[in-house]
Amino acid sequence: MIRIPFACLLLFGTAISGLAQTTETSPFFRLRDTVSHYAGPGREAEAPQVDFVTLAFFGPFEDPPSGEPERSDLDPWRAAQMAVEDANDQGGYQGIPFQLHPIWSENPWGTGVAELTQLVYREPVWGIIGGNDGASTHLAEQVVAKARLTLVSPTASDKTINLANVPWMFSCLPHDAKVAEPLVVEIQHLAAEKPWVLVSATDHDSQLLTVELKKQLDAKHLVPSYHFQCATDSNVDTKLVQEVRNQQPVLVVVIADAVRSSELVGQLREIGYKGALVGGPAMGRRMCRIEPGQRGPLAYPKPVEPTAQWTAFENRFENRFSHKPDWAAAASYDATVLLIDAIRSSGLNRARIRDGVAGLSPWRGITGTIVWDGLGSNHRDVTLKRPTQ
Template sequence: MRAAGGWLLAALAAWASTGAEIRIAYFGPAEPEHPLGGSVWQGVALAAEENVAGPPVRLIAIWDENPWTGGAGKLAKLIYQERTVALIGGIDGTSTHLAEQIVAKALLPQVDPASTDRTVNAAFVPWIFSVMPDDRNLMRVLVDGVLAGPGRQSALLISSTDHDSRIMRREFFLAADRRLRLRRAVEFSSAATVAAAIRDLEAEAVIVLAGPVDSAAAVRELRRLRGGLTIYCGPAAGSRTFLELAGEAAEGVLFPDPLEPSERAQDFARRFAARWGEPPDYLASHAYDAAALLIEAVRRAGPDREAIRDALRALSPWSGVSGRIEWDKLGRNTRKGRLSMIQNGRPQPYN
């Protein structure tokens, strides 16, 4: 790691004494109620509010509901014109890949709070750090859970066709590797897809790999058709959006949970609820850690992008509210995850 010389420490001291703000770009909707990115913003914003020592932090948010056509240009303009020192974002695998392409050219540190897609880090871009466990580890947890459950010999797989779901499906099959027998694997397009897939099929368990909206729709239909099914989902089942949309149908759903229980997590949940009036989901927890890590790195390194990158790597391992964060050689958190169940409307550890 590059050592901070006397000139840099002096520059940082002068920078801090003037009260100059730290400008950090945020690639995501700055809207707490946004169905896909609201929890991420809540976590990032709370971290910025709580970490007030030193120079003031200014989050500059940019987003477009069509990231590839509108968001890319807006983000590039923000990075080059607003003198941002680092980036937090995006809110899923697709938007994170897009942001990665820009930071690789701008030589800007990026902390990824939400993506489980390990191909984000497979491009060998040394500027990106991902705080979530990846799909490979999470799908191993899921497959082990299915194999230990009642439906391991007669399971149905339903998966969506978006980028993140396709990556998750691929990792699921790699983790299963002839250990798990599926009766059928189908692509989700609507509730009718679920009805057609399960009709006349003697399945005891169904695995749903999709984002929170599609997962909730599939789970509601499965409960309507066969209330006694064992249902497994991807990590999206731990999200606020899934829990709200699935409602009572979410009860009993099993899923690979990226979070580690701890006293630190419980304390964060109390502060988060006091600020936002609701408990945090796994996205909010990881987003908080992403922002807290980056803010600490900036304060240690000063407004130098390369030094910030080196400080981010040096801060590992980090005890976060989401659990232990320790980078592998590509900048991905090595945490494995664990199996959880939705009970009384909230994720609970499952034994």
Template sequence: MKRIYEARKHSRAHALLLLLAAILVVCPYQSKILAQDGQKSIKIGFLIRDKRDLASIQVAELAIAHANAAGGFQGRTLQLITKSCDGPWGVGSKRAVELVYDDEVTMIVAALDGRNAHLAEQVTAKSHVVLLSTQSSDPSLSRAYVPWYFRMVPDDRQQAAVLIEDIYQKQQLSKVVLVSLDDYDGKMSVESMKELMVKKGLQTPESFINLPEKTLMQKIAHHPPQAMVLAGSAAHVRQLVDDIHVSFPAIRLYAFLNMYNFYAITRTPFPKNIRIVQSDSPAHSQRPSFEKAFLEKYGQMPSPAQAYIYDGISLAAEAIRTYGASPEALRSNFKSITYLGLTGEIKFGKLGNRSNEWILSK
């Protein structure tokens, strides 16, 4: 009889544990909210693709410092929890899980490439935590239809539309080359531009994907284009741009924003005389002072990629101040936020993309 009693007791305990686990799966916020009520700080997760990405970490920490200097949230400080996704395939998913369930962050800001952004999105889709992407322009991230996924940068299709309008309509150029500096993000940008050109009835231009610089320069020399569009990131991009300017000064250079993502790691001054897409709304009046402070502290101007990261962290802080610190409140209300940042007015439309009008930089 004693053995039967002990077995039944064990069975009831096991059933209770299963029920508790089911409740946590159905209501992923409850443990998170209860834990944070007793904490002094509000945690914001920050995912980066590489632990060498010191510039992105620094600009994110600068944004958090400014947010705390402005009062934090109801006397509580905002704390940045940073995790790197470098390592074997799938580590991006693991880091996102750690942020959600171990660190219990209120939301996640990501400065990731497309592959890792997809992994992070899968985690937040199940955990119902807001994910704000500041770098990847992969259009398929929005087409996953996760209601609490948002993007700071214009996606590849939005950027391609602006580039095509200027190159083919305003400048009346016909000899164009598309160059991807990598085999994923840049390739996605190039394919998005080619797809849009087909829809517009334009001739599909020649494209080069992840070629060695010497090979690429030889191909350019063989058939010099009037305009070149660069996409994706690589360690040699600065040298490539310099070489193109020297060898082919007549070529008009354009770029997708993801070309600047690697500058956060290389810390090299980003090239000039390249036209990129930007918001048509005026930037915050504090942008010049931000750039000056960044230059004085780190010895270089912030790249476009770093400006979007700064805005992403600042927007997360503003959302917490406006809607509260619980993940549930942010999930329900984040899509309604409007904020003036370094990259212009920030508001979100369909599928979590920014609803701004986009133009080319001067």
């Protein structure tokens, strides 16, 4: 038997540990630091003669039957219509009017994306605004990657959309890593070394934001006392809400879609929880109906930074649709205007329109300044909104 002195083992282990630390802090490649380019053909093509400049809108657009509540948020579609109307009032594109062609289905993975594919290959479509979340935007991204067509996402913060490195993809919102940053600061401030609970939903966007949030929390050694998950396809379980309350947390973090967020907040306040609540950006959507009396100490990320033009847009929208727009509606307006600006500066050529969208950065709209990173994601910082009682 060969005997190795303990001191030698200790030195060998220390050397290996140091090597591992060096490797971890020096990544070989970071995709986020690259710049996505389109180097293919198409820029030489001449503009065709058209009667309308058509943009596709990939998201819910149909009003519910009379007397029934909205099942989907239609405000992004309404805001995009306003943007097109404004552009046409300004002369359209060299006198040719813009028009929106909406495509959607309750099954976007089947009928919806199939109809979008048929449209962009059958008709002269010059860009797409959509989808309404990260999952549907991924579907549209697969279409534009082959069709060589610009896709501008107003409302998706899923960072993997841009990490797919498709040069036709642009996201108006900061990605989840940016959204998580102010949440981590708030959690550290409110619950450092105190019990707190995380509740997350199982939909696509909530899961991805939760993964990003937990990654940043782990880096600061912030761990929730409990992490509960609630299914998106059913009502919030009252037993789950009571279990959260039983932990006696100083803070509850809720990462869910707009409807689940309002249900969770409402039920927590109803059973007597008076502590702090921190949520995801979905709490700022119109479909998240948190009553003033239910708010208490409440904060959530605000993915937009309203500019001086916000008030005028808000007043016009409210006068027309009888309610105020949320950040998603405003972002949809900006995405449509940005795409129209690129068409006006680049002409009716898909490849040059893509270049035009990339070249507009920094671009200032009603939701703040959009500055693309190398992959077409807006890397603006995110702040928290604290609604009053």
